[in-house]
Amino acid sequence: EVRLVESGGGLVQPGGSLRLSCAASGFAFSTYGMNWVRQGPGKGLEWFSYISSGSVIMYYADSVKGRFTISRDDGKNSLYLQMNSLRDEDTAVYYCVRTGSYSTFGVWGQGTLVTVSS
């Protein structure tokens, strides 16, 4: 079974840091580009980061550029997100998503909640 499982979410103060992980199983993780997508409370979906297979290319949305870092460890079938200088507006459910053929988001994790609050 193809599966993505996020972990690492929680409550953090503004200005703080948090590291999210996403464990992949059931597919050849190293061959896929991976993304992070978030959803604020009661809001829509926001893509904000991508990493290619082989970690050759990384992209970020302007909203997180310079604060968040995406990385992967193909030996551990894992995707990571280092989040620094967190703001109230970063409060959201964070999803790990696999990029499939035709730029599809066909595999999603269950999400992990990050709450930024004092």
Next chain:
Amino acid sequence: DIVMTQTPLSLLVTLGQPASISCRSSQSLVHSDGNTYLSWLHQRPGQPPRLLIYQISDRFSGVPDRFSGSGAGTDFTLKISRVEAEDVGVYYCMQGTQFPPYTFGQGTKLEIK
């Protein structure tokens, strides 16, 4: 960035009746490779989104044939031929033609009347 605009933002539908959601992009979604990377996703309450349709009209694995997609260029439509109870939730269109960034529509909430 390409802006995706969905209409309507909410939909109240009787069980067994059809439903239709429109999505308009601020620029053509035809890629230089000739493909159009327009997808539709469905999110049930408390669940992650799941892919329904990709490349305008191709149904993803396991998606019932009551879901269909159509359109071209900048105008796209998702149709449900006969709404069932499990179809409630929020529907999103998404473009992957001009990335980064991938962009989503605002979402359309479907409820049963």
